[in-house]
Amino acid sequence: MNSRKTRAVARALTITLAIVLAWGWNQAPAAAAPTITVTGGGTAFVGQSMNVTGTVAPAGVYPAATEVRVGSTWSRSQLGTTNASGKVTLPLTYGKTTPGTYRFRLRVMVGGVATYSREFTLTRRSTRVLVLSAPSSAVSGTTANVKAKVENLGAGRRITSQFLVRGKWSNSRTVTTNGAGQATIPLTYGASTPGSYTWRLVSTNPYGVTSVTRSYKLTRTGSVEPVIPDAKYSVTRGPNVTNRVVLTFDDCPKSLTAFRQTVLAAEAADIGLALFPTGACMSSGRFDAAFARAHGMHVFNHSVSHPDLRGLSSAGIRRQLGSPGIVTTYGRPPYGAYNATVQAAYRSVGMRIWTWNVDTNDWRGKSQSAVVSYVVSHARAGNSVLMHMQWNGFSPSAIRAMKSGLNARGVQVCRNYIGTVPARPTGMWC
Ligand SMILES: [Zn+2]
Numbered sequence: 001m002n003s004r005k006t007r008a009v010a011r012a013l014t015i016t017l018a019i020v021l022a023w024g025w026n027q028a029p030a031a032a033a034p035t036i037t038v039t040g041g042g043t044a045f046v047g048q049s050m051n052v053t054g055t056v057a058p059a060g061v062y063p064a065a066t067e068v069r070v071g072s073t074w075s076r077s078q079l080g081t082t083n084a085s086g087k088v089t090l091p092l093t094y095g096k097t098t099p100g101t102y103r104f105r106l107r108v109m110v111g112g113v114a115t116y117s118r119e120f121t122l123t124r125r126s127t128r129v130l131v132l133s134a135p136s137s138a139v140s141g142t143t144a145n146v147k148a149k150v151e152n153l154g155a156g157r158r159i160t161s162q163f164l165v166r167g168k169w170s171n172s173r174t175v176t177t178n179g180a181g182q183a184t185i186p187l188t189y190g191a192s193t194p195g196s197y198t199w200r201l202v203s204t205n206p207y208g209v210t211s212v213t214r215s216y217k218l219t220r221t222g223s224v225e226p227v228i229p230d231a232k233y234s235v236t237r238g239p240n241v242t243n244r245v246v247l248t249f250d251d252c253p254k255s256l257t258a259f260r261q262t263v264l265a266a267e268a269a270d271i272g273l274a275l276f277p278t279g280a281c282m283s284s285g286r287f288d289a290a291f292a293r294a295h296g297m298h299v300f301n302h303s304v305s306h307p308d309l310r311g312l313s314s315a316g317i318r319r320q321l322g323s324p325g326i327v328t329t330y331g332r333p334p335y336g337a338y339n340a341t342v343q344a345a346y347r348s349v350g351m352r353i354w355t356w357n358v359d360t361n362d363w364r365g366k367s368q369s370a371v372v373s374y375v376v377s378h379a380r381a382g383n384s385v386l387m388h389m390q391w392n393g394f395s396p397s398a399i400r401a402m403k404s405g406l407n408a409r410g411v412q413v414c415r416n417y418i419g420t421v422p423a424r425p426t427g428m429w430c
Pocket residue numbers: 250251302306334335
């Protein structure tokens with residue numbers, strides 16, 4: 001190329017550059033920064049699929065992302081690409097299953113520069129299942145209902161009760177919510193068997209999110225004591241109308257500690273004892289009737305000062321059947337001694353006499369193993385076994401050995417009453 005041609009090309013380039021620059025200066029303000037318009041957000045239930053749609057102008061294919069405000073920073077959530085019309089639709093996934101209000105924005109990279117939409121929010125509404133009220137205990141065989149609701153979803157939601165059975169949650173009953181989103185669920189599992197039951201409620205919303213309550217306990221107490229009709233009552237069986245053997249203990253424990261240990265051991269071994277402390281014992285502080293009843297033992301009268309009641313006047317007998325002795329519905333006269341006057345006095349205070357049919361003679365100083373083996377070899381179905389709290393049959397190991405020894409012979413002992421035994425029972429749950 002010669003120098004003339006070179007100069008001509010250079011001049012042409014200069015003119016072109018000038019034109020381009022002049023055009024550029026004029027056009028630059030018209031090429032506005034990219035903008036993004038969005039539709040999305042609002043309100044949804046947990047689990048419900050929600051999208052945001054954004055449109056970038058000028059249209060073009062660009063990388064896009066949703067961002068969510070977490071604490072004080074914006075975090076990228078879902079990635080996508082705008083189409084040739086500049087449109088992109090992305091799911092709003094962050095916090096999908098957790099109730100709350102979430103702040104989002106859409107980001108599009110136009111020519112390598114981040115462009116943001118306005119901020120918008122999505123509020124996720126809870127669909128939790130809630131226990132409104134629930135009984136913690138109920139008598140066996142009675143109805144125990146839970147009131148529950150599912151938040152925000154109204155009628156037609158299903159709530160299922162589950163019980164913990166041998167370490168696994170098992171479905172029990174399913175009910176449907178009413179217009180207020182509420183439902184009543186009967187706790188039916190084990191309803192006729194005394195014991196402690198663990199339950200919870202479960203409900204799945206229309207979007208597949210399952211809500212589970214915490215676990216609750218229901219104690220089914222021993223059934224209401226049978227009211228003993230006069231024809232069925234017997235002096236030796238007392239209120240026991242079953243084939244189970246009642247271990248009964250009279251008088252007074254050696255100490256309050258010994259008393260508590262034996263009561264707790266009986267409860268743990270599912271044994272229901274019948275205890276007959278004297279009023280003198282109550283005054284000594286070695287027997288706690290409220291403690292015994294709260295741990296499922298029946299507590300009955302054994303006079304105040306342990307006299308032979310046959311030697312007393314009617315008024316004197318009645319005094320022996322009152323405070324500080326146990327004021328209740330069954331009583332054991334000292335030495336099992338009674339006559340017509342004693343019987344009339346018991347009747348007049350609304351108390352029935354309960355003696356025994358197996359006398360262990362533990363008070364003669366028998367060893368624990370001697371008392372245990374006597375009980376195991378002599379007690380028959382439905383018997384009342386007489387022992388004393390200050391002697392060797394009244395200990396944790398003794399009562400456990402009596403129960404296992406009798407069971408080995410096919411004889412059952414009265415079970416522990418679950419719940420608190422009434423102070424004036426009409427019968428005995430055995
Ligand atoms: Zn006695």
